[in-house]
Amino acid sequence: MVNKIKLGMVGGGTGAFIGAVHRIAARMDDKYEFIAGCLSSTPEKSIISANEINLDLNRCYPDFKTMAEEEAKREDGIEVVSIVTPNHMHADPAITFLKKGIHVICDKPMTSTLDDALSLYRSVKENKALFLITHNYTGYPLVREMKSIVKSGELGKIRSVRGSYLQGWLGSKEEDTGSNKQAEWRTDPKRSGIAGGVGDIGSHTLHLIEFITGIKLLSVAADLTTFVKGRKLDDDASILLRMENGVKGSISISQIAIGEENNLSISIYGEKGSLKWSQENPNQAELHKVGHHKQILTRASFSISKDSFANVRIPPGHPEGYLEAFAQLYSDFAELIRNSKNKDKIKKILPNEEDGLHIMKFINSCVNSSNQNSRWINLNS
Amino acid sequence: MVNKIKLGMVGGGTGAFIGAVHRIAARMDDKYEFIAGCLSSTPEKSIISANEINLDLNRCYPDFKTMAEEEAKREDGIEVVSIVTPNHMHADPAITFLKKGIHVICDKPMTSTLDDALSLYRSVKENKALFLITHNYTGYPLVREMKSIVKSGELGKIRSVRGSYLQGWLGSKEEDTGSNKQAEWRTDPKRSGIAGGVGDIGSHTLHLIEFITGIKLLSVAADLTTFVKGRKLDDDASILLRMENGVKGSISISQIAIGEENNLSISIYGEKGSLKWSQENPNQAELHKVGHHKQILTRASFSISKDSFANVRIPPGHPEGYLEAFAQLYSDFAELIRNSKNKDKIKKILPNEEDGLHIMKFINSCVNSSNQNSRWINLNS
Amino acid sequence: MVNKIKLGMVGGGTGAFIGAVHRIAARMDDKYEFIAGCLSSTPEKSIISANEINLDLNRCYPDFKTMAEEEAKREDGIEVVSIVTPNHMHADPAITFLKKGIHVICDKPMTSTLDDALSLYRSVKENKALFLITHNYTGYPLVREMKSIVKSGELGKIRSVRGSYLQGWLGSKEEDTGSNKQAEWRTDPKRSGIAGGVGDIGSHTLHLIEFITGIKLLSVAADLTTFVKGRKLDDDASILLRMENGVKGSISISQIAIGEENNLSISIYGEKGSLKWSQENPNQAELHKVGHHKQILTRASFSISKDSFANVRIPPGHPEGYLEAFAQLYSDFAELIRNSKNKDKIKKILPNEEDGLHIMKFINSCVNSSNQNSRWINLNS
């Protein structure tokens, strides 16, 4: 019998979306207990938020610094903290907790600026505490299965990749309605950073392509557009990709694609086969191999590789979804923290500070390219 | 701030499937704490099982009677117990806990025999404790939405219904492999009852049809078959339905449909429209209305009725699945127990002892009809 | 170079549906020339109809008897005639032409009564002219591929079959609107026969199941319903099947399933695998084999067996449809008539008088069973 891991949270108060998701994810596999938090931007709101979710008010803090200070002192203090604030409020708390030796689970993208990302990156390197960035789509069993198939060489050398993440929720000026907190901060350069859709969902799309293929992006040529009048950040983008090993590709991003909900789709084409997956029906993937009929892989079914469904909870045909995929990251991170036998294997697939920083470079390069009439920008220039 | 509901469990030890599902379902929305159990068939196994899932060994009991006795005495005793044993072990523990005033969440079908079902039914009526039977597919948001659409009259008078639940996992004699506990008890008349597939998944299919339409089955003509040699219970069935108000229909059930995973599908046809839904892609449903194009309803999207997504956890396009639907029943039952404001509304949709008994009559009638060369059998004869 | 086959037609005048389909089917592969006809029920209408479609008025006859007489006399007379009248007008013209040595292509079902079917059946046997009944769905390449897969034994012994053909076009009393000729005769017992939906589309469904599996139906238990008030024939049916070799199954038929267009779907389950196909997306089929992922077969793709795509016209991914499948029967029948090398192979798969008579027994047995409270009726009793 192993004790549960003690978890705290910064952000995630009343009206937030992703904080509640993190808490369900932490509960799903029963490896964490959530015991401390600084949930909102003011001490008063934090108390209200804490009360709503039954958090012990003695462990409800007015600011993240006090929280880090106090929790670090306690014998029963938190071992890990989830940072689920808007992007501009990731770096400071994350660094503060890392310095106290408290592991950090950080929402994506890593920060709102590349400078902040570099600071946080260095802080992770300088401290012993562990760092997880929640590129949650990597927790889907079939996404991991696809990674494993590519690695096995079944597709041959990868040639081209195509990804898209299409939403329609920002099709009109939601940020001005006064009732949509999500829209407000995600379209605000001060809180979100220099990119809108590209930062919010383009980041996931590229990360997923790199996760599955194991191949890194080298340069981008991007055309970002703001379709909704008066909006300050991009809400639609088309991006050309040049990756390592001569891999080519493209990404389509939109928040103004009326009728789309969370249509994230990835296709990977190699010399000998291809793979396709779509988040809105995540329990299956398509595998084509030269000389064979198209095959439909299903979650948890017989021939799925061991690594992919280690933590699959229910039999094939019973759908798992977004929350279970998110929970997978929490569950795996718990194994790292508890120093479990398979931690080396897990470490290789969990998104970390390298991913966080790389994705920030991608975001910045897209904006730079678009500002220079879509010329090719090298991520490391 | 409200305290969590104290939950115990009978069954659900090592190697079981549905017990783990119940525990995740109870955790999902943070309304329960799981604190006591009698998890396996022997005291020794129960201790091992309890240890595996971090259950306090002081609240791990050697048998359900002791558990009911002891927990009822404690001030901090459990308020509700989940019965997740094979069918023949539902009635005794359920009645025992009900008598102690402890609410019961009971897996389906209600019992292994109609006599037991009647006893349990009477016990629920005689005691004040609440009773929930986990027809978990009724927890899917779009299933509830369909119920609401039918009720609104949008489809006009219902004419015909078609349901199927097709699995392939028992396509060969899994119960003899020695490694499949599920297959063993589900094909064993002593533990499962007089029906195999019809009891296990036919029960869900009919319940779902009745749940959505609000129309009850009157009689069946059934042809049950055991395709796998040596098996003692049906593994495939085709069933004709005659329901109230002249509604006709049919159900197809199979556990030997090679390649099928958990393909549960329902179609409802009325004079003015129709609805279709399939469990393997549960976040959408099809609505046809005379004079209109086919419409695709998606979970949590704008025009979904209030009742259906009260507890929807994430935005449209992010898939929820089987566990979330299961959790919905736990969450709603918690509202009943806590006597919440909307308990009357909730009471109307939660599966209860009436459903449990009715479904047992359906199972028995199918077997009787099949034994009499598929002649029509009235459920209440 | 081979001359085109000279084709005549009985029925198919202005306002008819299936006559135009037959003519396109005959033209598709350029093996027929359409040169004579008796297109409508009166000489005047026949002339108008002939004129509309550019038929030489010298070969436009006032009645089928004159047509048979005259065409048989001519050196350049028709070699084959298509009978595309309502069911009650199949037997007489077909027998008349057969006696003249003119091959007959007959629409389904074979006739409106079992007696007529027997007379026509005998006439085919007594004459040398060839007979084709247009169970057109057997012309789909993937339907033929499925037949070939079942025959190869890949699925093992067949256990169960499920078919459905759901339409919604008769959801209200279309036959009374005065503008729907199809609805008028298909719901009229005098012209259609003793069955409505079962005769019109149930016939196709059963035939397709038998075509694919090579297994014949032995007995049925059926529940036929007329949902639309005042209609004289069934518009909805659920049918249990018992077939040779212990195969079980069921069929669902409806013309009042609001929102359905021509949803004809077939599933075949064997001991080692299964197949599924649906007419509304006919260029693919699903193949499951024990121990393998689901496979998607596509029309004309690499590993499809030779027989199935002999006459496939365009590459995979370019959809073929209903007209191409219909044309396949015409094309194959031309090979029979022209005595081509592969005529023996073709003969085995073209629907003929045996199919026609057997399906008439199926229709009659369904009605008899339903009239006797769904008791099992042997087709040959």
Add this chain to the structure above:
Amino acid sequence: MVNKIKLGMVGGGTGAFIGAVHRIAARMDDKYEFIAGCLSSTPEKSIISANEINLDLNRCYPDFKTMAEEEAKREDGIEVVSIVTPNHMHADPAITFLKKGIHVICDKPMTSTLDDALSLYRSVKENKALFLITHNYTGYPLVREMKSIVKSGELGKIRSVRGSYLQGWLGSKEEDTGSNKQAEWRTDPKRSGIAGGVGDIGSHTLHLIEFITGIKLLSVAADLTTFVKGRKLDDDASILLRMENGVKGSISISQIAIGEENNLSISIYGEKGSLKWSQENPNQAELHKVGHHKQILTRASFSISKDSFANVRIPPGHPEGYLEAFAQLYSDFAELIRNSKNKDKIKKILPNEEDGLHIMKFINSCVNSSNQNSRWINLNS
């Protein structure tokens, strides 16, 4: 009664693909008779080809010039000719026949070089004969329905468009196998032109986007790749689009996308709604409108606009496909030739020399952009 239009063909001999398609398309609706041809590159092969398809050898010509000369002289000479040769052999015959007053149906792309396209364009303008370029996907009923919906304003102002045409048939060096004529000429710059995949299928994709939206492309930024070693033309491309009215978009093209057959998909996003369509399942389209559920439009169903299904041949739910769509262009062109009442309406939607020339500029601009490291190229610069 109207006589059939007399049709000739240049190209389309043994081993060709598209010639046979054109002939089926011409036959489908019975408006043409095919009576003359110059089918292959040498007189001998032409005779063999003519014999194979029953063409009168007296109307089988050794070269297109003789054919134009002779047919123009005859009273019963051809009225229209289909040019179905490889791209480099479009301009010369087309111009020759146009000068003789014979209408021309020309396969796409218009020519192999921009110069040739300009010559042909001028020739069409200078002569009275009609010109059709077979962008056959515009013949699909739902594609026309989408055009009509966009025009009606239902989607509001169009914002972004996304198209892709993915094939896998050139995934390895098919052009060297000696058995694939299609692969040979389509990868040969002398016969195909300066582009491979972009010319062959990129051309269709852009044309379809412009056809549906009525909005023209202004400039492109393209990244073309040749993945198969030794191939001379692009086999994969990602292209950014800037169109009139501030519309943005992207196109993905591939002939090396293993597992893809003819996956042509188009999405159109406006301020108030969106449309999606995919060629591999062409009998349906998705329509989203703000504040409404997703709607599935089906071919020939009740509310489809008049113009779209004027020539739809069979009821909804019975699939039509590639050949029917192709036939639609032939059928409509016949109406133009016959000067029918609705010719003005038809003229507006049939692809013509303007489309042909514009698409040639698109192809050239893509290659130019790619050669200049993807910089934006204006189509008219």
